Amino acid sequence: MDGNKLQSIPKPILYLLLILVTTIPLFADLSVPNKPQDAAIDLYAELMKLEPGSTILIASDWTGSTRGESKGAFRAIMKILMRRGVKVAFYSSADPQAPRVYQDALTELNKEHVAEGGKPYERWSDWVNVGFFPNAEAATNGISQDLKGAFTGRKDFPPGSVPKDVFASPVLEGKEKVEDFKMLLVITASKTSNITVERIYGKTPLAFAVTGVMVPETQVFYQAKQLVGFSGGLKGVLDLETLLETGVNYPDKATAKVKSEKYDTIEGFPGKKNKGQGTKYYPTLHFALAFMILLVVVGNVGMIMSKRQAAAGGAK
Amino acid sequence: MKYEDYLIWRMGAGVLATIGLYSVLYKENKLYRFFEHVFLGLASGWTLVALWTETLQASWWDKMIGTATQDGKVVNGSWAYILLLPIGLMGYFVFSKKHNWMSRIPIGIILGLYSGQQIQVWWNTYGPQIAASAKPIFPTTFTSLTVPSKEGLTPEQIAIINGNVYTSQAVTNFLFVFTVLSVLSYFLFSFDVKNKALKFSTTSGRYLLMIGFGAIFGSTVMMRFTLLIDRMYFVFDEFLKQGILRR
Numbered sequence: 001m002d003g004n005k006l007q008s009i010p011k012p013i014l015y016l017l018l019i020l021v022t023t024i025p026l027f028a029d030l031s032v033p034n035k036p037q038d039a040a041i042d043l044y045a046e047l048m049k050l051e052p053g054s055t056i057l058i059a060s061d062w063t064g065s066t067r068g069e070s071k072g073a074f075r076a077i078m079k080i081l082m083r084r085g086v087k088v089a090f091y092s093s094a095d096p097q098a099p100r101v102y103q104d105a106l107t108e109l110n111k112e113h114v115a116e117g118g119k120p121y122e123r124w125s126d127w128v129n130v131g132f133f134p135n136a137e138a139a140t141n142g143i144s145q146d147l148k149g150a151f152t153g154r155k156d157f158p159p160g161s162v163p164k165d166v167f168a169s170p171v172l173e174g175k176e177k178v179e180d181f182k183m184l185l186v187i188t189a190s191k192t193s194n195i196t197v198e199r200i201y202g203k204t205p206l207a208f209a210v211t212g213v214m215v216p217e218t219q220v221f222y223q224a225k226q227l228v229g230f231s232g233g234l235k236g237v238l239d240l241e242t243l244l245e246t247g248v249n250y251p252d253k254a255t256a257k258v259k260s261e262k263y264d265t266i267e268g269f270p271g272k273k274n275k276g277q278g279t280k281y282y283p284t285l286h287f288a289l290a291f292m293i294l295l296v297v298v299g300n301v302g303m304i305m306s307k308r309q310a311a312a313g314g315a316k
Numbered sequence: 317m318k319y320e321d322y323l324i325w326r327m328g329a330g331v332l333a334t335i336g337l338y339s340v341l342y343k344e345n346k347l348y349r350f351f352e353h354v355f356l357g358l359a360s361g362w363t364l365v366a367l368w369t370e371t372l373q374a375s376w377w378d379k380m381i382g383t384a385t386q387d388g389k390v391v392n393g394s395w396a397y398i399l400l401l402p403i404g405l406m407g408y409f410v411f412s413k414k415h416n417w418m419s420r421i422p423i424g425i426i427l428g429l430y431s432g433q434q435i436q437v438w439w440n441t442y443g444p445q446i447a448a449s450a451k452p453i454f455p456t457t458f459t460s461l462t463v464p465s466k467e468g469l470t471p472e473q474i475a476i477i478n479g480n481v482y483t484s485q486a487v488t489n490f491l492f493v494f495t496v497l498s499v500l501s502y503f504l505f506s507f508d509v510k511n512k513a514l515k516f517s518t519t520s521g522r523y524l525l526m527i528g529f530g531a532i533f534g535s536t537v538m539m540r541f542t543l544l545i546d547r548m549y550f551v552f553d554e555f556l557k558q559g560i561l562r563r
Binding site: 012019022068069099194197198199213214220226284 | 536
């Protein structure tokens with residue numbers, strides 16, 4: 001066989017194979033064993049610690065471009081918050097499309113939540129949209145130094161009413177500064193996570209849900225205890241979905257599927273629709289990675305063969 | 317049109333755009349160019365409207381002219397906000413050869429504000445990381461190689477375990493501290509490294525950095541694959557299976 005041919009498989013064929021490899025496993029009911037990482041367990045534990053009726057701030061800085069990872073993380077996090085009755089004030093500072101994207105995901109999620117028998121998670125009374133801020137550094141600095149000033153003038157829609165000042169919403173009742181929120185959670189696909197640490201660290205507990213490419217830099221913040229927890233990439237999404245199903249040391253330490261010495265029993269939500277993108281995509285990701293490794297091997301075998309063939313040709 | 321039909325049409329447009337944009341993988345073509353321009357136009361239009369409705373109106377216009385709430389309350393505006401307009405407009409003089417000095421005024425203000433924040437920014441980012449890098453590298457007990465289980469122990473016993481450094485922890489900490497120091501030494505570019513120990517440290521630093529870059533690259537590849545998987549899920553499952561075939 002000609003080694004050069006192995007190194008020059010036509011690109012359309014490679015892309016076609018890649019599409020098949022990333023599509024066919026999606027239709028098979030596959031699963032892979034999963035052991036949640038400490039960072040995701042910490043994030044889950046912190047979210048489960050929030051008392052019903054308390055309010056957190058979420059910076060939703062993802063759009064359709066990273067839907068594969070960020071939407072899964074957003075859904076898993078919001079399932080916890082909705083089921084526990086935690087209120088959320090949302091803002092965005094990375095992309096003007098971000099508020100629309102998270103609102104669509106929230107509408108979809110609310111329907112599922114109600115279908116499961118949950119109380120509707122209402123705009124204005126349970127969550128409020130503070131909107132988009134065009135400069136992440138300035139916006140985050142404003143939120144850190146003068147939350148009231150940063151959010152003043154922002155309006156959202158109470159049911160059946162014209163837009164009203166967000167501070168009239170029950171979600172932001174009594175909120176004067178960023179320290180008044182139980183947590184600031186950044187769901188992002190951009191550097192707004194770094195900007196948040198730079199400007200808000202030390203004022204309120206910080207937690208992130210980031211894309212896979214951001215995991216190494218976010219891990220540093222977590223190791224230095226600048227974050228209380230984080231979910232990274234598709235693995236982080238799968239971890240959260242696993243924890244939603246199993247809890248931690250739940251129902252007891254002896255029989256628990258996920259154990260942690262750091263915590264006592266933290267409940268899960270067995271019987272509810274906990275699985276989502278993470279569970280669905282993770283096995284397929286393994287096929288895609290195996291395919292890539294196979295191509296690397298094929299390319300290298302081709303290179304070695306062509307070198308040998310060239311050497312043999314030269315000897316003749 | 318029923319809402320379900322609208323959703324199918326909306327998803328269909330998304331599928332068409334996905335196919336159009338992926339068609340560049342075969343070769344550069346007009347379908348790809350068309351959808352690229354549609355995307356750019358939509359994004360620009362959306363951004364322009366969002367900038368006004370979500371930012372300028374609330375943060376500047378309403379504060380300048382004042383607002384009236386539904387229950388009859390009036391919030392007075394402040395004329396001083398008008399002063400922001402000429403400062404902002406000065407930025408556009410960057411396009412004038414004669415008057416581009418004016419654009420430096422708003423840029424200077426922004427640079428000044430940004431620079432003033434950097435001490436706090438630096439400390440918030442790196443202060444805790446420097447503190448967390450100081451880890452004990454010598455074990456304080458040899459009763460067990462690894463950290464013993466804390467299950468069923470009293471708080472006092474747990475405190476004793478937490479207060480000790482076990483051999484496994486010491487090894488992990490040593491690897492961490494060695495990595496930090498060797499990577500730092502790699503960046504000593506201002507003099508010729510002849511000392512053998514320092515040479516070993518800088519070489520180790522280079523290899524450890526390579527391992528780090530490899531891990532970052534691995535995460536990036538996984539992320540890109542996930543995004544492709546999600547697109548395929550959108551096209552074949554959400555649109556085709558759940559949308560078209562279930563009708």
